[in-house]
Amino acid sequence: MPRPGQIVGERFRVLRALGQGGMGAVYEAEQLGLGRRVALKVMHPHIARAPGFSERFQREAQVLARLRHPGSVEVYDYGLDTGFLFLAMELVSGETVDSLLMREGALPVPRAVGLAVQVLEVLEAAHALGIIHRDLKPANLFLEPHPGGERVKVLDFGLAALGGELNVRLTQEGMAVGTPGFMSPEQMRGLPLDGRSDLYSLGCVLYELLTGVPPFPVMASAEMAAAHLYKPVPSFREARPDLSLPERLEAVVMRTLEKLPEARPADATALRQELLAVLADPVVAAPKKRGEGKKTERGAGLVRHEVPVPRPVAGGAPVAVLVSKNQEGAGNTLVMSLGACGFRARVPSAEEPLGEFSALLVIADGPGSLAQARALAARPDSPPVLLCGPADDWDLVTGALEGGLFDFVPLPLDPIDLTRKVSRAQKLKR
Structure with missing residues (x-):
């Protein structure tokens, strides 16, 4: 996916990432020549490579450009650049x-x-x-x-x-x-x-x-x-x-x-x-x-459904971060990110029982990571297990969601997404 400073389609300079979803990632970008700020949505490569999708993308983008309504986001441009299918849209605030x-x-x-x-x-x-x-x-x-x-x-x-x-x-x-x-x-x-x-x-x-x-x-x-x-x-x-x-x-x-x-x-x-x-x-x-x-x-009296407020459980058990030896730096970064979001988190020792933690985050490191996370999730004493890995690794994403894990946390980290998913896992543990 594009990086800040990269030029996409010879006319859009990527400034910063805004978010990502199942179909693509969104960036704030500058339209060169006009100096206009736009929202640039780029399709994940695994979607863009689908047979016939590039042609359909172009047909549908032309239809979307005709959708002119005060409540819809205006479409400015679309194109294909070195494997990136992109759509330039109105950048909104609020x-x-x-x-x-x-x-x-x-x-x-x-x-x-x-x-x-x-x-x-x-x-x-x-x-x-x-x-x-x-x-x-x-x-x-x-x-x-x-x-x-x-x-x-x-x-x-x-x-x-x-x-x-x-x-x-x-x-x-x-x-x-x-x-x-x-x-x-x-x-x-x-x-x-x-x-x-x-x-x-x-x-x-x-x-x-x-x-x-x-x-x-x-x-x-x-x-x-x-x-x-x-x-x-x-x-x-x-x-x-x-x-x-x-x-x-x-x-x-x-x-x-x-x-x-x-x-x-x-x-x-x-x-x-x-x-x-x-x-x-x-x-x-x-x-x-x-x-x-x-x-x-x-309040705590409502127990039928949880209220979707992404906050850490006050006074709850800490969050465990599991890493391989060559991922210690990534593990420390994740622990610090969790701390900045209000969670207590640490890398546990081999002797600590999993039941003492409110959630368990596994950082993907090779093909065995998914199997390891699934095995942990299957243990009766395990808290909810979340797998952290690249958002564009679709096999990892679908494998996590279909393999009994609680959720998938895409890298690079989005603090709001991280807080929401881990706090929900904590509430499930309770």
Whole structure:
């Protein structure tokens, strides 16, 4: 993948990494000549090498460039450079809905529904062009300051929309395109998708906006897939007995979360109209007093679902970092990174029992690392095991998620991603 200072496509200078996902990595870059800052999304090489994908990428990028909506990110350019497929897009400022949820938990009904309505307006425009997002989640919804109030920008259309038959084939080959906690059942199965798949994903987002918790608690990817495929979504009362949410609104959200696409609202327009009708209800529109509800939301009394706040467990057991002899430097770096994120961490001695740790991080070092991590995860006394390794090693990523490990932590480290995953592992250990 590109490095800071590298020129991509002869016209974009990479400045810094912004983040990465299952399909590619995003960088802040400068468009040479214009001096414009852009978000440059570069596809992971294993995706870019898929037969026929380069041609489809170019066709779909041209379609995406026609998606002009205030709530979508404008596409400036695309191309292929020394094996890199890239897309240059509008660079936005603000915060993600994911960050908002971490800070505030459940939102008042009018605000939560209002955000969903804004997303649906973007989906209407996208679906009209045949573009399916395929990765709607709080981290891909950006809140941008606006004179008329906050405005939602839907991110990651650039690569998530490049699906169709490609999405089916990648899924069949074990390369799931999307985020398990927000994928529709038909997407889990690798079936052809239409706009109702995006409605399911948005239903997951709206559920979390209203309750502060996702439809299913954080779990291993395979278990999460099984939950979305087969388990009924808990009612609002089951998820948050301390909150009083309108039954009429719950009925709409639950219809978006039906397992069969034909049982959901017909399209984004239909769902938007249903939500606007709910908002027009004076009882629903009345703002909720937050005080006690917020205290309960963050308190220890809520045990049905964990609140997705990426914080270390206060006073919890330390995190263990396992390294080979030639990875001692990387191990020390990881220990320091964990410390900077608020965790107690150390490299354990051979005599220390694993049960005394709240989570176990294994740094990948060669082909035996995955087998070692799986063996550790299979031990009855083992805490949740996370494997750390290069994000572009897809065999390592998929092997970790399919091999009984709790999660995969990509290198180079992203402090927010590291904190979120390790804190969730700690809560599972508790």
